[in-house]
Amino acid sequence: MESFDYDLQSVQEARNLARKAKLAQAELAKFNCEQIDKIVRNMVKAAEDNAVSLAQMAVEETGFGKVEDKTFKNRFASTELYEFIKPMKTIGVIKEDKVNKVMEIAEPVGLLMGIIPSTNPTSTAIYKCIIAVKSRNGIVISPHPSAAKCTLRATQLMHDAAVEAGAPANIIGCISKTSMDATNELMKCDEVNMIIATGGSAMVKAAYSAGKPALGVGPGNVPAYIERTANITKAVKNIIASKTFDNGTICASEQSVIVEEGMRDQVMEEFRRQGGYFMTPSETDKVAKNLFVRGHAMSAKMVGRSAEVIANAAGISIPPGTKVLLGEQQGVGEGYPLSYEKLTTVLAFYTVKDWHEACDLCFKLLNNGGVGHSISIHTEDSDMVMKFAEKPVFRILVNTSSSQGGVGASTGLSPAFTLGCGTWGGSATSDNVTPMHLINIKRVAYGIKDFTENVNPVYSACTAQLGNSSSVSEEQIQSLVNEVLTLLKKRGDC
Structure with a gap:
């Protein structure tokens, strides 16, 4: 009976949040550029001021990742994001073609629903709230149940900072009584105009099935190919830095390392020198059994954990200071568990004859749960980059850490924590999502050709x-x- 009452209360809360946010958004839609910028700047300041405490809350509540890296994410999702989106025109006339006499006018989408993952529970909430308000939208957040407290806190900070700077009350909301019923209610309620979903495949699929526009992202299963012309020391350094960043909780993090036979020993030695541990076949089996539940779903106990924690849980001994665990795999799919996405400090390791075989392997890995997302290549051969640009992904990350590169921290890509996978990955966009994805565009078009006489x-x-x-x-x-x-x-x- 108590559970039934809780579910009813959570659904009612979702409805109330949506109704209030919808009314607030109607007011925000009247704001001008200066008013919106003032609000966004105050939200950014609040995120910056609370970056450390929010990171601590997230690690304490979920057990995933590292405080220092989650702090960076919170700042990246606010301060760095703001610098990128500040010049974006999202209000009024945003473009005018004087030759063809066409004028573009931005209008907000309306009320957004933001689905937040447990792996990045505060940074993703901050990011979605900021890009929503920048484009004059309201937003109601649905947190992951295992990260509800820290996501609610981040959302409250964003709301209070926005209201303090002049935004209407209730422009940002968050479900405090989390339940699937509440999430489903938000997805389907009339007040919500668009869904931005970041999370597991099932949740993203549900968002696209809600009968309204949605921007969702699929999983990443990023292969990292170290090509024969690569700077091996730098390549390994980038891969380890990426895979250990917040203990691998970013979906753009590398999942497999691919090397050619002629450089295999050199690459393995460099990994060992920089903190990589190559597991024996039996050790790999033990770790794999702990990593996954229900087939290829990751165990929450192993997500975002250090190599030491994973090794101890599997009952294997590793050298002090080990940063990542690597297990050799001979194939992709069933029977090769490390060929699937692993949001933690474990990598699959493959040896191939040449770049042709590397290409084929990358294709198989991507189709094993990462199609449309990202691929990483370390090379000094620009022609080789273009060969791998033919793979079915929308981010080809060259000579950089994949985690930081995919979200736009170490590359020129748009700073984002929602990375579209295009139609190949079942997503409505292939972009890193920005405020420009959250506006409607009116077009005023003057007649420039007279057909009445001719x-x-x-x-x-x-x-x-x-x-x-x-x-x-x-x-x-x-x-x-x-x-x-x-x-x-x-x-x-x-």
Whole structure:
């Protein structure tokens, strides 16, 4: 009975949040650029001031990742994000083509629903709230149940900072009584105009099935190919830095390392030198059994954990200071557990004959749960980059840490914690999502060609030449074409 009452209360809370946020958004839609920028700046300041405490809350509540890295994420999702989106035009006339006399006017989408993952529970909430308000939208957040407290706290900070700077009350909301019923209610309620979903495949699929526009992201299963011309020391350093960043909880983190036979020993030695531990086949089996539950779903106990924690749980001994665990795999799919996504400090390791075989392997790995997302390549050969650019992904990350590169921290990509996978990955966008994805665009178009006087002569020429005949000869068609071209030249259209 108590559970039933709780579910009813959670659904009612979701409805109330949506109704209040919808009314608030109608007011926010009237704000000008200066007002919106003032609000966003105050939200950014609040996120910056609370970056450490929110990171601590997230680690304490979920057990995932590291405080220092989650602190960086919180700052990246606010301060760095703001610098990127500040010049974006999201209000009023955002573009004018004076030659073709077309004017574009931005309008907000309305009320957004933001689904937040447990792996990045505060940074993703901050990011979604900021890009929502920048584009004059309201947003109601649905947190992951295992990270509800820290996500609620981050959302409250964003709301209070926005209201303090002049935003309408209730413009940002968050479910405090988390339940699937509440999440489903938000997805389907009339007040919500668009869903931004970041989370597991099932949740993203549900968002796309809610009967309204949605921006969702699929999983990443990023292969990292160290090509023969690569700077091996730098490549290994980047991979380890990426995989240990917040203990691998970013979906753009590398999942497999691929090397050619001729450089295998050198790469393995460099990994060992920098803190990598190559597990034996039996150790790999023990770790894999602990990593996954229900087939290929990751165990929450192993997500975002250090190599030491994972090794201890599997009952294997590793050298002090080990940063990542690597297990050799001979194939992809069933029977090769490390070929699946692992949001933690474990990597699959593959050896191939040449780049052709590396290409084939990358294709298989991507289709094993990461299609559309990202691929990483370390090379000094620009032609090789273009060969791998043919893979079915929308982020080809070159000579950088994949985690930081995919979200735009170490690359020129848009700073984002929602990385679209395009239609290949079942997503409505292939972009890193920004405020520009959260606006509707009106177009004012002036007439620039006068058809009132010239359409009739062309039509008359057609009917005069063809008459009412049911059959038309090639000579008649050619004569018609010549006549029409002559008329168009007189008009100056050709």
